Amino acid sequence: MKNYLRIAIQKSGRLQEGSMTLLKESGLAISNGRGQLKTQAHNFPVEILFLRDDDIPQYIEDNVADVGIVGENVFVEKNKKNTLIKRLDFAKCRLSLAISKSEDYKGLSSLQGKNIATSYPVIVRKYLDANNIKAGIHEISGSVEIAPGIGLADAICDIVSTGSTLLSNGLKEVETVMLSEAVMIAGPELSDEKKEILDRLLFRLEAVNSAKNNKYILLNCPDEAIEKITSVIPGMKSPTVMPLSRKGWSSLHSVVNENAFWEKIDQLKSFGAEGILVIPIEKMIR
Ligand code: PRT
Numbered sequence: 653m654k655n656y657l658r659i660a661i662q663k664s665g666r667l668q669e670g671s672m673t674l675l676k677e678s679g680l681a682i683s684n685g686r687g688q689l690k691t692q693a694h695n696f697p698v699e700i701l702f703l704r705d706d707d708i709p710q711y712i713e714d715n716v717a718d719v720g721i722v723g724e725n726v727f728v729e730k731n732k733k734n735t736l737i738k739r740l741d742f743a744k745c746r747l748s749l750a751i752s753k754s755e756d757y758k759g760l761s762s763l764q765g766k767n768i769a770t771s772y773p774v775i776v777r778k779y780l781d782a783n784n785i786k787a788g789i790h791e792i793s794g795s796v797e798i799a800p801g802i803g804l805a806d807a808i809c810d811i812v813s814t815g816s817t818l819l820s821n822g823l824k825e826v827e828t829v830m831l832s833e834a835v836m837i838a839g840p841e842l843s844d845e846k847k848e849i850l851d852r853l854l855f856r857l858e859a860v861n862s863a864k865n866n867k868y869i870l871l872n873c874p875d876e877a878i879e880k881i882t883s884v885i886p887g888m889k890s891p892t893v894m895p896l897s898r899k900g901w902s903s904l905h906s907v908v909n910e911n912a913f914w915e916k917i918d919q920l921k922s923f924g925a926e927g928i929l930v931i932p933i934e935k936m937i938r
């Protein structure tokens with residue numbers, strides 16, 4: 653039987669679209685999972701399983717799925733035999749403590765002896781223990797933000813993205829417990845054949861995400877620096893070089909990886925680059 657890498661992704665919810673998009677951008681021909689439990693890529697040896705995000709770590713531990721895409725918060729909370737193999741750079745959020753905006757806050761000690769409502773009891777307990785705070789944890793699975801208003805808890809610990817949910821419930825964010833983003837996790841025992849498929853997939857994911865991190869760069873430089881600068885920011889094929897009206901100077905346009913930019917900036921400056929502009933790229937077709 654042909655060996656497939658089984659990838660579990662969220663069936664519906666905030667991670668669904670990002671997970672599907674990333675896999676499709678990696679060249680996997682897969683159909684959308686609405687109403688389906690699983691689907692196979694036509695052109696790559698993977699099978700996609702559509703599951704509730706909370707169930708994914710357990711399915712991986714049980715070897716029903718080989719790898720999965722979940723929020724880092726779920727990976728840490730579930731604490732299963734999974735390893736984080738790649739951060740995926742989407743669904744970024746934070747898990748934060750919040751209290752009623754009318755309450756005074758004088759640091760974590762303000763939570764001593766209080767009750768905290770959360771869907772993340774494991775993470776919150778670990779955080780409180782590490783900070784020597786004794787507080788009650790009230791586990792609830794949804795609408796955590798209404799808990800203080802109805803007298804169920806003094807504080808909450810929940811996912812925050814823009815902060816507008818907290819605001820509209822009369823709460824204020826007081827501590828960040830962890831930062832999170834979508835991550836790929838894997839089980840402990842993958843066959844060599846599956847590892848090889850996973851490596852090919854990871855290579856593609858890397859290529860997709862690094863394209864997203866590329867920026868358009870424009871700078872002015874003395875003509876004699878063009879060659880050196882080109883060696884630092886070669887762009888997709890080679891930079892565009894246009895003469896400035898000032899004799900002996902050119903404008904050079906290229907593409908640069910945003911992460912690598914700061915490592916390269918000193919080099920570019922030492923070669924005489926000036927007026928460096930970095931502009932986001934909306935689409936990049938190689
Ligand atoms: O049905 P299933 O169990 O699969 O999904 P779910 O309802 O448990 O999860 P879902 O789809 O809501 O979220 C999946 C993952 O997305 C989470 O585990 C996080 O890793 C990530 N994520 C990113 C978020 C948010 N942003 C987010 N804003 N998860 C939840 N929220 C909620 C939060 O709970 C709060 O109610 O949005 C509200 C806060 O948003 P702001 O923008 O008002 O601050």
Ligand code: ZN
Binds near residue numbers: 704705706
């Ligand atoms: Zn869930």
